[in-house]
Amino acid sequence: MNHGCIAYFSMEIALDPSMPTYSGGLGVLAGDTLRSAADLKLPMLAVTLLHSKGYFRQSLDPSGWQTEEATEWDVPKFCEALPTRVQVTIEGRTVQVRAWRYTVNSIGEHGVPVFLLDTDLPENSAWDRTLTHQLYGGNFHYRLCQEIILGIGGVRMLRALGYHDVSRFHMNEGHAALLGLELLDESARWFQRTSFNEEDVQAVRAQCVFTTHTPIPAGHDKFPLDHVARVLGRSDVFTMRDVFCCDDQLNMTYLALNLSHYVNGVAKKHGEVARRMLTPRDARHSYQIDHITNGVHLTTWASPSFAELFDRHVPGWREDNTLLRAMANAPKEAVWHAHQLAKSLAIGEINRRTNANLDLATLTIGFARRFTAYKRADLLLNDITRLREIAARVGRLQIVYGGKAHPGDEQGKRIIQHIAQTRNTLGPEVRLVYLENYDWEMGRLLTSGVDVWLNTPLPPLEASGTSGMKAALNGVPSLSILDGWWLEGCVEGVTGWAVDGAAGGKELTSENQTPLDAASLYHQLEHVVVPLYYGNRPGFIEVMRQAIAHNASQFNTQRMLKEYIAKAYS
Numbered sequence: 389m390n391h392g393c394i395a396y397f398s399m400e401i402a403l404d405p406s407m408p409t410y411s412g413g414l415g416v417l418a419g420d421t422l423r424s425a426a427d428l429k430l431p432m433l434a435v436t437l438l439h440s441k442g443y444f445r446q447s448l449d450p451s452g453w454q455t456e457e458a459t460e461w462d463v464p465k466f467c468e469a470l471p472t473r474v475q476v477t478i479e480g481r482t483v484q485v486r487a488w489r490y491t492v493n494s495i496g497e498h499g500v501p502v503f504l505l506d507t508d509l510p511e512n513s514a515w516d517r518t519l520t521h522q523l524y525g526g527n528f529h530y531r532l533c534q535e536i537i538l539g540i541g542g543v544r545m546l547r548a549l550g551y552h553d554v555s556r557f558h559m560n561e562g563h564a565a566l567l568g569l570e571l572l573d574e575s576a577r578w579f580q581r582t583s584f585n586e587e588d589v590q591a592v593r594a595q596c597v598f599t600t601h602t603p604i605p606a607g608h609d610k611f612p613l614d615h616v617a618r619v620l621g622r623s624d625v626f627t628m629r630d631v632f633c634c635d636d637q638l639n640m641t642y643l644a645l646n647l648s649h650y651v652n653g654v655a656k657k658h659g660e661v662a663r664r665m666l667t668p669r670d671a672r673h674s675y676q677i678d679h680i681t682n683g684v685h686l687t688t689w690a691s692p693s694f695a696e697l698f699d700r701h702v703p704g705w706r707e708d709n710t711l712l713r714a715m716a717n718a719p720k721e722a723v724w725h726a727h728q729l730a731k732s733l734a735i736g737e738i739n740r741r742t743n744a745n746l747d748l749a750t751l752t753i754g755f756a757r758r759f760t761a762y763k764r765a766d767l768l769l770n771d772i773t774r775l776r777e778i779a780a781r782v783g784r785l786q787i788v789y790g791g792k793a794h795p796g797d798e799q800g801k802r803i804i805q806h807i808a809q810t811r812n813t814l815g816p817e818v819r820l821v822y823l824e825n826y827d828w829e830m831g832r833l834l835t836s837g838v839d840v841w842l843n844t845p846l847p848p849l850e851a852s853g854t855s856g857m858k859a860a861l862n863g864v865p866s867l868s869i870l871d872g873w874w875l876e877g878c879v880e881g882v883t884g885w886a887v888d889g890a891a892g893g894k895e896l897t898s899e900n901q902t903p904l905d906a907a908s909l910y911h912q913l914e915h916v917v918v919p920l921y922y923g924n925r926p927g928f929i930e931v932m933r934q935a936i937a938h939n940a941s942q943f944n945t946q947r948m949l950k951e952y953i954a955k956a957y958s
Contacts, residue, residue: 392555393431394957396421397564399438400535401445402489403502405828407466408442408459411523411792412758413854414601416562416828417654417945419492420685420854423737423943424495425517427687427706430953434822435542435564437534437811438463439489441521441737446792446825452808454793454801458522465503466490474544477621481517484509485541487549495687495706503549505541509528510827518841524794532611532619536781539566543574556957558597559648561610562609562640568647569625573785583624589631591646591941597956598648600641600677601851603661604762610634626843641677645675650956653679654852655873659909662846678955682852683948685710686940691836693729697722709944716937720929727839727863727932734837737830738788744821746786751921754838754864756826756855759800765789766803767844769810770906778914779817782924786819788838790826831855840917843868844887844909846901860884860939863932867917869905877943887911 400415400423412417418434423433442459449455474485486506491499498941508517508783519533542564546554556566575588602608616638617623625632634642645651645666653659660677661892687706690698697703701718705711715723728748735746746752768787769775779785780800789807793800804822811820823830834843841859843850843866850872857873865884868874878886889904920928 391692392553393433393551394425394556394558395546395551395554395766396425396432396434396543396560396569396840397538398434398436398560399538400899401434401502402828403492404466405843406461407490408461408827409439409504409523410437410828411443415559416831417682417854418682419562420945421461421687421949422492422500423494423685423688424683424949426492426498426500427495427496427946428949429498430496430949432500434500434502435493435538435545435546435873436502436504437523437538438504439523440506440508443523444792444795446522446527448822448824452805452822455805456795459561463488465756470503470549472545472548475546476536476541476544478519478536479515479619480621481513481516483507483519483537485537485545487545493590502767503545505537506543507537514904516518523765526634528609528611529551529615529619531609532616535563535609535619536620537567540570543567543570548670552737554917556594557595557613557643557686558599558952558956559892560599561601562598563785565598565644566642568596571647572651584628587733589628592647592912593649595787596644597952598644598647598651599642599654600651600662600666601654603658603665603849603851608639609639609642610639613816614636651675651677653677654682654958655679655769655876656681657848657871658851659873660849667753679762680739680948680951680955681758681876681943682854682857683942683946684854684945685858685863685945686861687834689861691726691730691733691832691862694836694862697930698724710948712941712943715940716933718936720926720933723863723932723936724925724929728799730833730836730862731839733838734833737819737833738823738850741823744780744819746788746819750784750819751786751918752777752786752838753786753836753840753867754790754859755842755843755844756788756823756834757843759791759793759804760797761799762802762846764846764902765791765843766807766810767902767906768842769807770902771910772810772813774910776815776817778918780815782914782918784817784819786821788823788834790823790824790830790834812885815938831858835864838864839921840864841868841884842867842870844905845869846872848872854943857939857943860935860943863936865935867912868910873943877939879934879938880897881916883938884931886914 398418402410444456572584576584633913653662835858853872
């Protein structure tokens with residue numbers, strides 16, 4: 389690997405369960421990446437925004453409708469305020485930016501510093517002080533201002549802190565793409581020019597890496613050029629339209645693509661989808677988009693009972709995750725005992741929060757996601773009569789839901805409401821619980837404490853998904869749509885089970901696919917999963933062992949980061 393450090397830029401990073409600096413999978417992945425970087429002693433640092441009022445705290449009203457409130461946190465309790473200040477210009481105003489430092493520690497002694505940028509300073513205007521308050525808050529103007537602070541302000545802060553030897557700038561999604569503009573300006577100044585040119589573009593490309601996560605066109609930030617010129621206070625960027633513009637907009641994804649020497653999707657299938665989707669209409673560029681499948685930080689997500697089991701049977705698993713392959717031969721009774729301990733913790737907490745009266749003996753299915761339409765959280769409830777019949781005839785079910793909808797996503801909120809209102813229509817054979825304000829700590833309990841993990845996106849719209857990886861680590865097999873990481877991780881009947889309404893994996897993106905997938909899901913439950921759980925416990929435990937051995941040993945951030953080192957950082 390080249391000398392110098394790697395600067396990892398992400399709009400959200402899950403650093404500590406008590407720091408609401410993340411909204412979901414993207415932030416959790418970022419945090420897991422840094423934790424593995426610390427374990428591997430990588431010379432890495434990270435830049436993000438402070439988000440002093442967090443994402444939001446979710447609660448459901450009596451009708452099941454999601455409501456939100458800010459969730460402030462005690463910043464000095466976790467982070468050290470640094471005296472260094474830098475400036476960015478927004479709409480002609482000088483905005484002062486400071487940084488707070490948080491250190492991600494490892495299983496050894498190596499730490500990865502994270503710099504959380506903050507504009508809530510007395511010298512800034514009242515509105516500018518709010519720019520680092522809310523994660524994904526406000527409108528597109530607020531978002532652009534935040535991305536100026538993250539990208540441009542982030543590079544300036546690193547330089548002010550003495551980080552002049554950064555060999556790679558890794559953009560985790562396009563939110564940080566304006567760091568490329570600051571690097572272009574730096575390159576031009578180095579060559580004593582007043583404006584940047586193609587030579588500078590090539591120099592910046594050599595430094596930058598870009599990971600794209602979303603196969604949904606609406607998920608890519610884009611801004612009208614006249615608005616960008618007003619907010620940035622400069623129009624020179626548009627003289628190089630091939631770099632900055634796509635369809636007469638500043639598209640942060642294309643900016644990151646144009647200024648990166650290495651680009652990747654986050655699963656094999658997602659790489660294919662990204663290559664199809666991210667082809668400009670004018671076809672002036674041909675993007676080489678690779679894939680590196682996501683992973684999870686095993687030390688973080690292993691439940692206490694499974695961590696203890698691994699310590700006994702696979703010593704050294706934290707330092708070398710591949711050793712978990714040996715869990716294929718772990719004693720079945722020990723695996724089941726560890727699972728029962730984890731399930732007891734989860735059921736106890738769920739009952740404490742909800743009075744749901746769930747029990748340890750009943751097959752429990754977990755589903756927790758960001759609630760948006762394409763994730764089809766209510767696919768399991770597509771035919772309630774069929775679901776009740778399966779539970780009555782084959783075996784009782786407990787279903788635990790969790791997850792938030794973005795405050796502006798009315799359709800996502802309606803799905804939550806529909807699920808919450810279904811609780812009272814399922815009869816005694818099916819108990820359903822919706823956990824409010826699903827977060828890191830509840831995620832750790834749920835992914836380890838249910839019996840089966842469910843994921844039902846409309847393919848091919850799942851980029852990767854990591855919750856099923858956390859579940860597999862804890863011996864919880866997935867029952868999921870063949871999309872994202874599960875296309876790589878599913879060995880039918882061995883590591884879990886596929887939901888595939890399109891025979892042979894034929895890709896269908898129409899909503900007409902939903903009843904077919906629901907039928908496949910019900911068939912798997914009725915004829916495979918539920919009978920195996922209740923009627924062949926040794927067979928079910930065998931699937932649990934293989935989920936750990938095949939999936940956890942492969943789908944982890946240790947393996948993922950080693951791929952980044954080989955492909956992107958070297």
